[in-house]
Each structure stands twice: as structure tokens, then as C-alpha cells.
Amino acid sequence: MGRIARNVMFATFGILFAQAIGSIRSFLLAKLVEPADYGIWTAAQTVASLAPIACLGTVEALLKRVPFLRGKGDEGGLRLIESSVLGTIVISAAFLSALFLGFPQVIWSSFVRENLLVVQITAASAAIGFLSAFYYYRCTAYEDFKAVSVLDSSRAILGSFWVLALAWKWGLMGAVVGFFLAEVCTWWLSGYVCGREHGPVKASFQLAPMAEAVKVGFPITIIWWIYVIHSNVGRMTAVSFLGNTQTGYFGVGGSLAMLFSLVPNTIGRVFYPRVNAQVGAKASIEELRKSVVMPTSAITLVLPITQVVIFYLLPIVYQDFLPKYREGLACAQILIFGAFFVGLIRNGANYLIAVDRQVHLMGYVTVSVALNAGLSYFLASKGFGINGIAFAASLGSAVLAILIWQQVMFELGYSRRERLALFASFCLPFSGALAAVFVVRLGFSSLQPVSIPSLALQAGIALAILAAVVLSFADTRNRAIDLYCRFTARFARA
Numbered sequence: 001m002g003r004i005a006r007n008v009m010f011a012t013f014g015i016l017f018a019q020a021i022g023s024i025r026s027f028l029l030a031k032l033v034e035p036a037d038y039g040i041w042t043a044a045q046t047v048a049s050l051a052p053i054a055c056l057g058t059v060e061a062l063l064k065r066v067p068f069l070r071g072k073g074d075e076g077g078l079r080l081i082e083s084s085v086l087g088t089i090v091i092s093a094a095f096l097s098a099l100f101l102g103f104p105q106v107i108w109s110s111f112v113r114e115n116l117l118v119v120q121i122t123a124a125s126a127a128i129g130f131l132s133a134f135y136y137y138r139c140t141a142y143e144d145f146k147a148v149s150v151l152d153s154s155r156a157i158l159g160s161f162w163v164l165a166l167a168w169k170w171g172l173m174g175a176v177v178g179f180f181l182a183e184v185c186t187w188w189l190s191g192y193v194c195g196r197e198h199g200p201v202k203a204s205f206q207l208a209p210m211a212e213a214v215k216v217g218f219p220i221t222i223i224w225w226i227y228v229i230h231s232n233v234g235r236m237t238a239v240s241f242l243g244n245t246q247t248g249y250f251g252v253g254g255s256l257a258m259l260f261s262l263v264p265n266t267i268g269r270v271f272y273p274r275v276n277a278q279v280g281a282k283a284s285i286e287e288l289r290k291s292v293v294m295p296t297s298a299i300t301l302v303l304p305i306t307q308v309v310i311f312y313l314l315p316i317v318y319q320d321f322l323p324k325y326r327e328g329l330a331c332a333q334i335l336i337f338g339a340f341f342v343g344l345i346r347n348g349a350n351y352l353i354a355v356d357r358q359v360h361l362m363g364y365v366t367v368s369v370a371l372n373a374g375l376s377y378f379l380a381s382k383g384f385g386i387n388g389i390a391f392a393a394s395l396g397s398a399v400l401a402i403l404i405w406q407q408v409m410f411e412l413g414y415s416r417r418e419r420l421a422l423f424a425s426f427c428l429p430f431s432g433a434l435a436a437v438f439v440v441r442l443g444f445s446s447l448q449p450v451s452i453p454s455l456a457l458q459a460g461i462a463l464a465i466l467a468a469v470v471l472s473f474a475d476t477r478n479r480a481i482d483l484y485c486r487f488t489a490r491f492a493r494a
Helices: 002-032 035-055 058-072 075-102 110-114 116-141 145-198 207-241 243-280 285-320 323-354 358-381 385-411 416-443 452-472 474-493
Strands: none
Touching: 002 035, 002 145, 002 243, 002 323, 035 058, 035 075, 035 116, 035 145, 035 207, 035 243, 058 075, 058 116, 058 207, 058 323, 075 116, 075 207, 110 116, 116 145, 207 243, 207 323, 207 358, 207 385, 243 285, 243 323, 243 385, 285 323, 285 385, 285 416, 285 452, 285 474, 323 358, 323 385, 323 416, 358 385, 385 416, 416 452, 416 474, 452 474
């Protein structure tokens, strides 16, 4: 457990630091450019988010096979999968660059045609990012979270420096060029750090091992393709139906909501190699429950507290720091609460992948995408704007989390009654937070304008209501006490 705690500490520090720097970058970039330009930046970043599809899942094969082969002690198989994955990454990067730089006319999108140079530079940046991602996830597969932390932090610093420095001078185009330069620097640094810690890797272009890497990773990556689309439906709907300015508002809210996926994604990264190794070693159900259920249980207790705090901080943030984006405040607040369910997805999905339940997971993600896309289109067309899109994204994430976790708990041997009780326990703190905010908002609805003392008082009352809800039920009370004892014991030993 000491090793796990250290891994969580390193990974959490790196990701929290990176996200803090990234959030500051988002705020400063939003202040440096107009909302319409920030909307173009947000939509172009969707290209970078979707670009890893070109890798055909070989990075997922790295994450799945390397811990498994290490658990078996198969050194030859380990080196073969690493070199084969790097070979496919090189080919994928070349393909993406050639597609956007040489044949952009084959891409059917009015946004791409209207902002071709921005999209081309972003795509080239994403292609370079494939290479740095290989080294980053190789360190992750080796459970070298100290190196992962260094790479996360360095990437955030490099990205912020180049993007903001050039945006300050040349606006949107400067930010895009800065993104490219940051990816080049990150590629070099990632290769150096990974090679020093785990030895060099040469790309292999042998067809059979490359095909095997695709065979392992492709079914997994299809799931993440669809999930990435699910995550970007809001941005795509906003830019298609509401224009660049509204997309800019939505993009700022989405950046804030991403803060809440940090800790869950960090925990998912730390436990994914461990769960794969446990599956390879045929660990007991009890050991798997500790690696899958316990971390998620902690997440469900911590996230609602931070959601309440940020919910009441947002009016001040928008009023004092982002006045040009004030129209997007309600959208951000909706996305903040929807992020609770996003936080439940990663660890459960990782377990289903580890036990080869990709087909089930693919079906669940497809359902959530269809719901998200259909409801986003409907609400946007009915005049609900970015608030409607944010609601659709949140509901889609909630449905996906429910579907994933009912399957996870089934695989872990819980009865139907136990599954319902456990998931209800997961959602109780979130429900308490939502109810607390609703009640407090009703009580203070006549207070205008918003002031810091008033918001602090409201946040304090809402947190007190949330604590009362959590402590009123035996299961959540016991989980909260257990989490507190573990944290204080770990802190005392440190």
C-alpha cells in the first residue's frame, strides 16, 4: 500500500500542478483574445482531442500488455510490444500530418475550411504529440509515476509559456504556433526522461507484431474514440449551431469542469497498471475490489465538497477575472456538477477493459454518445443554448457512469441488491450537494448583487447541509470516517 500511496502522491502532484497551470493558461488566454477567437481555439483543440484515433489503439496496447508481461516476467515480449507500438506511432503521426497538410479538402467540415491554417498547425502539433504520448504512457505502464509527474508538470509549463507568450504578441495565431512549439519541446523531453529511466526503444516496422499491437489495442481504442466524441459533443454542437462566441463561453466552462476529472483520472492512471497486473496474476475478487471500488468510493466523498466550493467561487471568478465571458456562468456551473459522473467513469472503464469486457463498454459509451448528441441538438434548437448543451453532456455522463458501474459490480460478484445499494451510496453525497445548493439558492435568491461575504456564507451553509446528509446515513458515514482515518494515518507517517 505504501507504493500505491507514493504513486498516487506523485501522479496527483503532477496532474494537479499541470491542471493548475493549465487552468491559469486558459484564463489568461481567454483574457488575451476575444470570445470568438477563444471559440475557434476551443474548436481547433477538438482536432487535437480526436487525432489519437489515428494511432489505432496501440498506446492502449502498451498500457494493457506491458504490465501484464512484466507480471509474467516475459522480457522478450515486453521489448517486442514496445518497439512495435513505437513503429505504429511513427506511421500514424506521418499519416495525420500528410492528411491535414496535403489533403485537407477530403475533411468535410465548414469549420476546417474557414480556419484551415489554425487547424493544420493544430493537427501537426497533435502528430508530434503522438510521439511524446508514447514515452509518457510507457512510463505509466512501468508505474514510474515520478517520471510521469515530471512530464505532466513540464508539459504544462512549456505549453503555458509558448502559448501565452506568442498569444500576447500575435493573438489566436500566436497561441496556435505556441502550441506547436510546446509539443516539440515536450517530445524531446519525454524521450529523454523515458530513455534514461527505462532504456531506449527503437521503432520496429515488422508487420506481424504491429498488427498484434493493433489487434490488442483497437477494440479498446474504439471505446475511447467514442468516449472522446462524447466529451466533445458539446463543443461540436456549439460551434455548429451557436457560433464561435458561444463556443468560447462553453469552452471556458468546460476548462473549469475539467478540474474535477483530475483526481479521478489520476487514480485511474495509478490503478490501471496495477489492476492489469492483478488480472494477469489471477488475484482474488477481494483484492480487485480494493483496487477498483475503494478508490471510487473515496472520489464520491471528496468531489461533492469541491463542487460546492467551486460553484460559489465561480461568480467571483467571472465577475472579476473573466467579465467578457459572464454569459457563460450558468453553463460552467452546470458542467461543474455534471463532472461528478465524469469522475466515476475512468476507474470503472479501466476495470472492464482489464477483464476484456470491451464489447459491453463500447455499447454503453455508444448509448451515452447518442443521448448526448441527440439531446444537445434538441435543446440547442429549442433555444436553450450552451446551458442546454451542458445539461445534455452532464446527463450523458450520468447514464454512462450508471451503465459502467452496474457491469463492474456484476463482474466483481455483487448481487443485484448489493449493486443498487453500493451505487446509491456513491451518489448520495452528490445528491446532498445538489440539494444543498438548491435550498441555499432559494433562501438567498433575493440578495443582489453578488458579494464575497454573501457567497462565503452560502457556501458554508451548503457544506454544512452536505455534511449532515453524509453523516446521517450509516454507509456514507462509515466511509467518510474510514477515509479520514486513512488520510490522517498516512499524513502522520509522512
